[in-house]
Every structure is written in C-alpha cells, then in structure tokens.
Amino acid sequence: MRKPPVLAIVVPCYNEEEVLPITCGLFKAELDDLLAKGKVAPGSHVLFVNDGSRDRTWEIIRELAASEPAYRGCSLSRNRGHQNALLGGLMEARGHCDATISIDCDGQDDIATMEQMVDAYLDGCDVVYGVRSSRETDTFFKRFTAQSFYRLLESMGVECVYNHADYRLLGAAALDGLSQFREVNLFLRGMVPLVGFRSTSVYYERHERMAGSSHYPLSKMLALAVNGITSLSVRPIRLITWTGLAVALASLVAIVWVLAAHALGGTVSGWASTTAAVFFMGGVQMLSLGVIGEYVGKIYLESKHRPRWIMSERTWDEDEK
Known part of the structure; x- marks a missing residue:
C-alpha cells in the first residue's frame, strides 16, 4: 500500500470563462x-492550463490562484x-507531485470518480483510465460517430482504451515515461498505453456540459482521429500496398480477358469501360498520394524539432516576486 500522494488535478482550459467559475469549486471540494x-x-x-484563450479565462485563473493556495495556473x-x-x-506538474489526474474543465466527467482513481493508485497502479460506462445520454449521431472513432482507431492498429478520452490518473513513474516521448503530433489516448506500467480502469457516467459550448465539433474529432492513426500506426x-497489389492482379486478369476476347473476335469498342478504368485508377492514385502525403507532412513537422508549447506565465512565479 502506497503512502498518500501529493496530487495535481490538471485542467486544460480554452475559452472557458462561462464554466470555469462553476467547476473550479467542484475540483477544490x-x-x-x-x-x-x-x-x-x-x-x-x-493546476489550470490556459491554452491561449481569447476570453477572460486566464484572468479568472489568476484571480483563483491569488485567492486560494490550492489553485495554480500556467x-x-x-x-x-x-x-x-x-x-x-x-x-x-511533474516533479512537484506524486500523481496527476487530468480532466476537462466542462464538468462532464464525474469528478467523484477521482477517489476511485486515487484508491487504485494507492493499491499500486501507475495508470488509471476513466472510462465511460455507457453513452445513453448522447444523441444517436454523437454515439455513432464516437463508437466509429474508436473502432476506426482499433482497426488501424492504434492501441487505446475504448470509451476513454483524457480523464486519467498518472503516477510519477508514468509521467517520467511519458516525458520521454518527444513527438510533435500528439495523441495522448494512444501514447499513454505505450508507456506501460500497471494500469486499471474505473467506470463512470458522463454528464451534460455545465455551461458554455463544446470545443470539439465533428471536424476536430475527425482531425484527432487522423492524427491518432498517422501518429501511431503505419497500417x-x-x-495502400495491398490495394496496389489487388489492383495489379485485377489488371492482369483484365488484360488476359481482353486478349482472349480479341483473339476470338468478340471485342467491341466502347468508352464506358475505358472511362471507368481511368476514373478508378485516378481515384486510387489520388487517395494513395493523400495518405502518403499525410505521413510526409508528419515527418516534416517532426523534423523541425519545434517546441510543442511555450509557457508564458505561471501563477507561482508571481508568488516568488
């Protein structure tokens, strides 16, 4: 049994001025x-992390940090x-705590589940995933797209926990392991399982957003899926290779059929088959180039070695002045 950890609840925030004053008290409680x-x-x-918000989010975080030592912000x-x-x-947070729990600011993830995560940590787990027990509160479209998202990732060879987003506990060892991943194209849901260490899952019901609007529309979900697949899988x-092989074999069969038909004198000139073949091959080639281009773009971004983020302010720096 481990000793009680110094815990940091890490909350990324982007334009959350409406919901932050509501959920901050829940985190503290x-x-x-x-x-x-x-x-x-x-x-x-x-620990609130302001992701370059354009509203009063950072101002609110600074006010919270000034009013209560349990609140910090960067x-x-x-x-x-x-x-x-x-x-x-x-x-x-790494180096200043024994464990972290990451959670979104909107209050949809069940905050009370943190106790189960800490219990699992005390029992020896370094990674504890928060997993949704059901999606009954979602609309059909949201449920269908979310389930398709996880199935697509699985089919492409990306190792991730089904119905788990970014609500998780990481112990100090897992944080140290995660710090060794240097890629620019991040998909934490797929990266954390690669870290290893003893892990488990806790299950919870997700609530409606307490205020404000979602910052993850369908377009961002699709972009996240593409990033996850191309960052963690070469499938x-x-x-493309197998598709090319299948098309080549089909072409050989077609060539044999055309030669046989010509030898038997049964050929009929026509544009339909030719046009269909041209469009089919053109589509396959463009799709293949698009997928390859996605990987080349990832290599281009990784090769620059640019910083993944730059911290401009920390509330504890202000305390030291």
Whole structure:
C-alpha cells in the first residue's frame, strides 16, 4: 500500500470563462474531501492550463490562484490545442507531485470518480483510465460517430482504451515515461498505453456540459482521429500496398480477358469501360498520394524539432516576486 500522494488535478482550459467559475469549486471540494480522508497529501492542488484563450479565462485563473493556495495556473503563449495544453500541464506538474489526474474543465466527467482513481493508485497502479460506462445520454449521431472513432482507431492498429478520452490518473513513474516521448503530433489516448506500467480502469457516467459550448465539433474529432492513426500506426501505408497489389492482379486478369476476347473476335469498342478504368485508377492514385502525403507532412513537422508549447506565465512565479 502506497503512502498518500501529493496530487495535481490538471485542467486544460480554452475559452472557458462561462464554466470555469462553476467547476473550479467542484475540483477544490473533491480535493478537500480526499485530503480529509487522508488519501492525498498536503500540497495537493488544482493546476489550470490556459491554452491561449481569447476570453477572460486566464484572468479568472489568476484571480483563483491569488485567492486560494490550492489553485495554480500556467498559460501557454498561444493556442496550441487541447493535447499540447494537457501534456504541457502534466509536464509542469511533474516533479512537484506524486500523481496527476487530468480532466476537462466542462464538468462532464464525474469528478467523484477521482477517489476511485486515487484508491487504485494507492493499491499500486501507475495508470488509471476513466472510462465511460455507457453513452445513453448522447444523441444517436454523437454515439455513432464516437463508437466509429474508436473502432476506426482499433482497426488501424492504434492501441487505446475504448470509451476513454483524457480523464486519467498518472503516477510519477508514468509521467517520467511519458516525458520521454518527444513527438510533435500528439495523441495522448494512444501514447499513454505505450508507456506501460500497471494500469486499471474505473467506470463512470458522463454528464451534460455545465455551461458554455463544446470545443470539439465533428471536424476536430475527425482531425484527432487522423492524427491518432498517422501518429501511431503505419497500417494505412500497408493498406495502400495491398490495394496496389489487388489492383495489379485485377489488371492482369483484365488484360488476359481482353486478349482472349480479341483473339476470338468478340471485342467491341466502347468508352464506358475505358472511362471507368481511368476514373478508378485516378481515384486510387489520388487517395494513395493523400495518405502518403499525410505521413510526409508528419515527418516534416517532426523534423523541425519545434517546441510543442511555450509557457508564458505561471501563477507561482508571481508568488516568488
């Protein structure tokens, strides 16, 4: 049985001025409850990560940090996206805590599940996944697209936990392991399982967003899926190879059929078959080039070795002035 950890609740925020004043108190209340039960150690805190918000989000975070030591905040120099902001917050917390729990700011993930995550950590798990037990509250379209998203990732060879987003606990060992991943194209749902260590899952019901609007429309979900697949799997490239082989074999069969028909004098000139073949081959080639181009683009971005984020401000720096 481990000793109670210094816990950091890492909350990425982007234009959350409507919901942040509501959920900040819920995070603090859960942290106080864990402290009262002796499951986390003094020094545990809530770390808000401002992802270059254009509204009052950073101003609110600074006010919270000034009013209560349990609140801390750091701000990216510009908007870098949810995955970069989340990883940036985890790396800021690393070295100052024994474990982190990452959770979105909108209040949809069940905050009370944190106690189960901490219990699993105390029992020896370094990675604890928060997994949705059902999607009954989702619309049919949302449920269909989400399930298709996870099935697509699985079919493409990406190792991830079904119905798990970014609500998870990471121990110090897992954080150290995650820090060794240097890629620019981030898909944490697929990267964390690659870290290894003892893991488990806890299940919870997801609620409606408490305020504001979602920052993850269908277009961003599709972009996330493409990024996850191309960052963690080469299966699409292999599919192109197999597709090319299948088309080549089909072409050989067609050539034999054409030669046989010509020898028997049964050929009839026509544009339909020729046009269909041209469009088919053109489509296959364009699709193949698009997939290959996606990978080449990833290589291009990785080769630059640009920083994944730049922290411009930290509330604890202000405390030291």
